[in-house]
Amino acid sequence: MRCGAGIDARMVDELAINIDPIQAGGRLTADAMKAVVAYGDGYSVCDNCRKPNRLDYISKPPIAEFHKDLAAWLNMDTARVVPGARRGFQAVAHTYVHKGDPVLLTSLSHYTEFLAIEEADGIACEIPADEQNIVTADAAAVKIEEVKKQHGRLPVLAFIDHVDYQYGNIHDVQAIAKVAHQYDIPLLYNGAYTVGILPVDGKNLCADFVVGSGHKSMAAPAPSGVLAATVERAKEVFRTTAITGDVTGRKFGIKEPELMGCTLMGVTLVGMMASFPHIKERVKHFGRELENAGTVLDALRSIQGTSVLSEYPRKHTLTRIDTTASLDAVAQTHKKRGFFFSGALGEKGVTGIIPGATRVWKYNTYGITRSQARYVAQVFVDIALENGLKVA
Amino acid sequence: MRCGAGIDARMVDELAINIDPIQAGGRLTADAMKAVVAYGDGYSVCDNCRKPNRLDYISKPPIAEFHKDLAAWLNMDTARVVPGARRGFQAVAHTYVHKGDPVLLTSLSHYTEFLAIEEADGIACEIPADEQNIVTADAAAVKIEEVKKQHGRLPVLAFIDHVDYQYGNIHDVQAIAKVAHQYDIPLLYNGAYTVGILPVDGKNLCADFVVGSGHKSMAAPAPSGVLAATVERAKEVFRTTAITGDVTGRKFGIKEPELMGCTLMGVTLVGMMASFPHIKERVKHFGRELENAGTVLDALRSIQGTSVLSEYPRKHTLTRIDTTASLDAVAQTHKKRGFFFSGALGEKGVTGIIPGATRVWKYNTYGITRSQARYVAQVFVDIALENGLKVA
Numbered sequence: 001m002r003c004g005a006g007i008d009a010r011m012v013d014e015l016a017i018n019i020d021p022i023q024a025g026g027r028l029t030a031d032a033m034k035a036v037v038a039y040g041d042g043y044s045v046c047d048n049c050r051k052p053n054r055l056d057y058i059s060k061p062p063i064a065e066f067h068k069d070l071a072a073w074l075n076m077d078t079a080r081v082v083p084g085a086r087r088g089f090q091a092v093a094h095t096y097v098h099k100g101d102p103v104l105l106t107s108l109s110h111y112t113e114f115l116a117i118e119e120a121d122g123i124a125c126e127i128p129a130d131e132q133n134i135v136t137a138d139a140a141a142v143k144i145e146e147v148k149k150q151h152g153r154l155p156v157l158a159f160i161d162h163v164d165y166q167y168g169n170i171h172d173v174q175a176i177a178k179v180a181h182q183y184d185i186p187l188l189y190n191g192a193y194t195v196g197i198l199p200v201d202g203k204n205l206c207a208d209f210v211v212g213s214g215h216k217s218m219a220a221p222a223p224s225g226v227l228a229a230t231v232e233r234a235k236e237v238f239r240t241t242a243i244t245g246d247v248t249g250r251k252f253g254i255k256e257p258e259l260m261g262c263t264l265m266g267v268t269l270v271g272m273m274a275s276f277p278h279i280k281e282r283v284k285h286f287g288r289e290l291e292n293a294g295t296v297l298d299a300l301r302s303i304q305g306t307s308v309l310s311e312y313p314r315k316h317t318l319t320r321i322d323t324t325a326s327l328d329a330v331a332q333t334h335k336k337r338g339f340f341f342s343g344a345l346g347e348k349g350v351t352g353i354i355p356g357a358t359r360v361w362k363y364n365t366y367g368i369t370r371s372q373a374r375y376v377a378q379v380f381v382d383i384a385l386e387n388g389l390k391v392a
Numbered sequence: 393m394r395c396g397a398g399i400d401a402r403m404v405d406e407l408a409i410n411i412d413p414i415q416a417g418g419r420l421t422a423d424a425m426k427a428v429v430a431y432g433d434g435y436s437v438c439d440n441c442r443k444p445n446r447l448d449y450i451s452k453p454p455i456a457e458f459h460k461d462l463a464a465w466l467n468m469d470t471a472r473v474v475p476g477a478r479r480g481f482q483a484v485a486h487t488y489v490h491k492g493d494p495v496l497l498t499s500l501s502h503y504t505e506f507l508a509i510e511e512a513d514g515i516a517c518e519i520p521a522d523e524q525n526i527v528t529a530d531a532a533a534v535k536i537e538e539v540k541k542q543h544g545r546l547p548v549l550a551f552i553d554h555v556d557y558q559y560g561n562i563h564d565v566q567a568i569a570k571v572a573h574q575y576d577i578p579l580l581y582n583g584a585y586t587v588g589i590l591p592v593d594g595k596n597l598c599a600d601f602v603v604g605s606g607h608k609s610m611a612a613p614a615p616s617g618v619l620a621a622t623v624e625r626a627k628e629v630f631r632t633t634a635i636t637g638d639v640t641g642r643k644f645g646i647k648e649p650e651l652m653g654c655t656l657m658g659v660t661l662v663g664m665m666a667s668f669p670h671i672k673e674r675v676k677h678f679g680r681e682l683e684n685a686g687t688v689l690d691a692l693r694s695i696q697g698t699s700v701l702s703e704y705p706r707k708h709t710l711t712r713i714d715t716t717a718s719l720d721a722v723a724q725t726h727k728k729r730g731f732f733f734s735g736a737l738g739e740k741g742v743t744g745i746i747p748g749a750t751r752v753w754k755y756n757t758y759g760i761t762r763s764q765a766r767y768v769a770q771v772f773v774d775i776a777l778e779n780g781l782k783v784a
Contacts, residue, residue, distance in 0.1 A: 003426035004666030007453050010430050012439060020435070028432040034395035036428050036659060038402050040420040042607025042614025043412070047404060061399050083475035083615050086652040094511065107637065111644045111653060118635040118649045119486065126639040215434025215658065222434025222657035223475050223615070243510040245499065247518035252503045257510045260478040261503060265607065265614035267428060267659050274396030 012351060017372050019296075020352030021318055022165075024366035025197050025217035028271065032219055035267070035274035042266040052254050055262040055269075056080065066273045073280060074195065074210050076202040076228035078238060080256075081214075081264045081272065085192045088211040088227035089116035089159065091258035092188050095237045096157045097122035102147045104155040104185065106135045106171070108164035110192065116159075125155060127176075132311060133167045135160070137175035144183055158185050162200075163193035167310040168318030168364075177206035186233060192216050193318060195226065196279045197366065198286040208233045218279055220272035224264055292373035293317040293365045299377035304390040305329065309360065317366040327358040330387040344383045350376055404743060409764050411688075412744030413710055414557075416758035417589050417609035420663060424611055427659070427666035434658040444646050447654040447661075448472065458665045465672060466587065466602050468594040468620035470630060472648075473606075473656045473664065477584045480603040480619035481508035481551065483650035484580050487629045488549045489514035494539045496547040496577065498527045498563070500556035502584065508551075517547060519568075524703060525559045527552070529567035536575055550577050554597075555585035559702040560710030560756075569598035578625060584608050585710060587618065588671045589758065590678040600625045610671055612664035616656055684765035685709040685757045691769035696782040697721065701752065709758040719750040722779040736775045742768055 001009040012018055013027060028036070039045065039061075048060045056067045071079035082088045089112055097103055097120035105113050107126045117124045127143040129135045140158075147155050158180045162173050177187040186208040194200050195212025196219065202210040207230075214224025229237055238259070241252045255261040264272070293314055300306050305325030310318075327341050334340040338356040345353060353361055365373060384391050393401040404410055405419060420428070431437065431453075440452045448459045463471035474480045481504055489495055489512035497505050499518045509516045519535040521527045532550075539547050550572045554565050569579040578600040586592050587604025588611065594602040599622075606616025621629055630651070633644045647653040656664070685706055692698050697717030702710075719733050726732040730748040737745060745753055757765060776783050 003430045003662075004423040005669045006457075007427060007662060007666055009426070010436050010439070010453075012436070013433070020439075022438065023433060023435045026434050031396040033429065033432055034401070035399060036432055036613075037425065038395045040425055040428055040613060040663075041405070041415060042418050042612075042616070043415045044402050044404070046414065047402070047412075061402075065398075083479070084652075087475070090652055107640045109637075111633075111647060114635050114637070114642075114644055115633060115647060115649045115652050118633060119652070124635055124637060126637045128639045220434075221428075221432060221613075221659040223655065223660065224434070241503075241507060241510060243506050243516055245501075245506070245516060245518045247520045248499045250506075252506055255503060255507060257507045260476075260482055260507050260511070263615065267613040267663075268615065270395075270399060271432075271659075274399055277397045 016346070016349045016351040017368055017376055018352045019350065019363040019365055019368070019376065021362040021364045022216060023352065024317065024364040025193070025219070026215045026222070027219060027367060028221065029219045029275045029278045031274035031278065032221070032271040035270040036221060039266045039270040045265050045269060054254055055265070061270060061273065063269065063273070066276065069276070070226055071228055074200055074202045074226070074228045075204065076207075076210050077231040078234040079226055079228040080238060080259055081269055082225045082227050082259065083263060083268070084215070084223035085190065085211045085213040085225040086112035086116065087223070088209070088225055089113055089188065090119060091227060091237055092209055093117055093120040093122065093157065095258055096186060101156045102151045102153065104140070104143065104147070104158035104180070106160065106164070108133065108135065108166050108169075109159060109161060110165050110190070113159040113190065122156070123151065133169055134311065135171040135176065137172060137179045140176045141179045144179070144185070154183050155185050158187045159190055160187060161190040161192070163316050163318065165193065167320045168193065168314070168316040169311045170315045173207065174205050181206065193316065197283060199283050202228060209237070214268065214272045218272060219275035221267045224268040224272050288370070289317050289366055290314065292368055292370060293319065295373045296365050296377045296380070299380045302381065302392045303384040304392065318362065318364045320360065320362045322360050324359045326384065326389050330389065331358045334387070340387070341383065344386070345379065348379045348382070350379050408738070408741045408743040409760055409768055410744045411742065411755040411757055411760070411768065413754040413756045414608060415744065416709065416756040417585070417611070418607045418614070419611060419759060420613065421611045421667045421670045423666035423670065424613070424663040427662040428613060431658050431662035437657050437661060446646055447657070453662060453665065455661065455665070458668065461668070462618055463620055466592055466594045466618070466620045467596065468599075468602050469623040470626040471618055471620040472630060472651055473661055474617045474619050474651065475655060475660070476607070476615035477582065477603045477605040477617040478504035478508065479615070480601070480617055481505055481580065482511060483619060483629055484601055485509055485512040485514065485549065487650055488578060493548045494543045494545065496532070496535065496539070496550035496572070498552065498556070500525065500527065500558050500561075501551060501553055502557050502582070505551040505582065514548070515543065525561055526703065527563040527568065529564060529571045532568045532571045536571070536577070546575050547577050550579045551582055552579060553582040553584070555708050555710065557585065557710075559712050560585065560706070560708040561703045562707045565599065566597050573598065585708065589675060591675050594620060601629070606660065606664045610664060611667035613659045616660040616664050680762070681709050681758055682706065684760060684762060685711065687765045688757050688769045688772070691772045694773065694784045695776040696784065710754065710756045712752065712754045714752050716751045718776065718781050722781065723750040726779070732779070733775065736778070737771065740771045740774070742771050
């Protein structure tokens with residue numbers, strides 16, 4: 001089936017259990033699918049835009065209310081929607097970082113945080129994770145002092161991922177924020193793997209900013225995300241335009257330059273809004289997700305030679321695993337080489353693992369049902385047994 | 393009907409002829425609607441992302457091919473998709489504009505161009521439009537000299553809207569570009585009302601950059617757009633990342649910092665791709681659109697006291713009209729005041745005019761059929777006659 005010239009309709013989640021590490025939290029809800037159809041046209045949300053002509057003031061559809069609810073849900077003072085978490089990083093970096101300013105992030109930070117720093121002409125200073133791949137407040141304190149010595153000035157901003165994309169480990173943002181605040185360094189909480197997945201309380205985390213990703217973890221179309229701030233920081237990042245036309249004397253109302261005016265319209269915003277009640281509910285049941293993740297991981301760990309690279313026991317469903325001494329040993333002599341594994345998974349209706357990967361790989365069981373988790377666990381064991389591996 | 397808690401399904405284009413000035417060119421095609429359903433999940437386009445792991449290298453769905461086709465269609469060397477035209481302005485402004493640098497735009501420029509300049513700490517310098525609301529190359533030359541005198545340096549960049557959002561007038565970008573190039577000023581062609589509407593030949597226009605809007609004029613979901621460049625300028629704006637992790641030594645491949653890495657995914661990109669063949673075809677038939685616009689405008693002009701504020705005869709379907717001496721005269725004594733007009737239009741199945749507007753207002757007949765154009769023309773005349781206005 002095609003949905004346009006040369007574009008095959010995608011049927012991945014319809015045909016298989018998908019444990020792709022980045023797709024799990026972004027699958028649209030049924031309501032988001034309906035919203036996407038009803039609000040397909042971008043300017044559809046502008047039907048009832050009236051003065052002061054800004055997206056977050058529109059009351060029909062209830063965009064203004066959504067903005068308030070979003071901020072309250074994250075326990076922050078103000079929220080804006082942005083075209084992806086990265087555009088939230090960019091807005092904050094551009095506000096605080098000037099040429100040559102050091103900026104804190106971590107040795108496990110996502111590349112988009114580096115790009116936000118690069119784009120603002122700052123210097124990226126990584127807080128090293130420890131041997132267990134955890135970033136600690138102590139390491140943050142040491143790094144701040146090192147930066148001060150090396151660059152002669154303090155970092156102007158810190159990006160801390162609550163759950164990193166490499167291991168899915170949880171880092172103590174609250175403790176790191178307390179250290180950062182002792183040096184008056186504002187902290188951006190990167191919740192790309194948490195906002196929409198588990199409960200996030202920005203004030204309790206001592207975050208100055210909370211960033212979330214719509215298409216990664218809020219069951220919203222791409223590109224979408226949220227940037228929330230405390231009332232003090234909102235004044236800085238969400239300041240309104242001050243530029244004027246030198247000939248016309250034009251001013252541009254209350255548009256916000258760091259957001260480039262209105263941000264998300266149509267499918268992205270209304271999709272996010274339609275999923276929101278479901279998101280609010282699902283974060284309350286993260287325990288079930290961990291239980292499913294545990295079932296799958298127990299099966300993988302039972303395959304002799306397999307080890308977990310993520311922290312263990314798991315606190316998040318995104319997991320990094322090392323099968324060099326198990327699946328990769330099979331791949332060495334298998335006629336399909338490393339593709340035997342993704343091939344076997346595909347035949348059994350499981351998808352989302354990079355084809356050919358048999359050494360170090362990631363998966364995410366978020367959103368699958370209890371019986372799907374049991375099935376996936378059995379599939380891993382079956383593939384191991386079928387290929388002569390020992391299972392405990 | 394609802395498409396989520398508290399969100400009514402939108403049925404505007406389904407129930408009426410919509411002549412909204414900004415919605416006309418962004419209505420999704422049927423193929424885009426299908427694509428939006430099939431590729432609802434953001435990371436859906438990443439199923440087959442392989443090294444070097446960048447959006448514009450993905451071949452299934454044919455994203456790489458689309459990027460090449462898009463550049464060729466605009467007669468530019470390289471194209472990238474961006475989350476709205478404004479994010480194209482931002483990327484270019486950030487590359488060339490530093491603190492205090494003067495930047496050219498026009499007295500009819502869109503606010504997002506001002507925000508891009510403000511966000512890059514530049515100074516906005518408007519080329520004044522003439523009495524007919526046309527920006528000329530002569531005015532550009534004069535302005536450049538004025539800027540040089542006033543600021544002691546030349547503008548570093550020029551944003552020129554081919555068709556402005558206020559009057560829908562066409563400005564001679566090619567001639568202005570030639571003047572700008574005499575001073576080595578790169579020119580960004582803002583095609584928010586042209587790319588996807590009428591044929592655009594970037595090289596022939598002497599543009600260094602061509603920016604288009606997906607949701608305004610390319611029948612694509614929001615936020616989406618295109619930023620195309622010449623090969624020389626592409627090296628500057630689409631330069632790849634150079635930042636490294638100070639602890640890990642990590643580098644980030646060929647990601648482009650001005651784009652913040654990958655840009656559009658899922659609905660926005662695949663919607664744009666699905667509409668693309670239809671867009672390529674429709675720009676060849678802009679003459680029909682002008683004919684329809686003429687039919688509607690003739691009817692409006694026949695209402696005594698009505699004048700056209702846009703250039704006349706019309707070269708674009710977006711039109712600004714002054715009905716102060718006709719419809720607004722009726723509004724003075726009508727029990728519904730100015731709302732009589734939008735109310736009457738609504739009853740007759742025409743929508744898209746700001747409710748209450750009876751003095752100066754805009755409309756856009758783009759995309760309506762010949763018989764719809766005749767109907768809308770008759771509706772305007774009927775409303776005038778029903779309210780005692782004279783019609784020639």
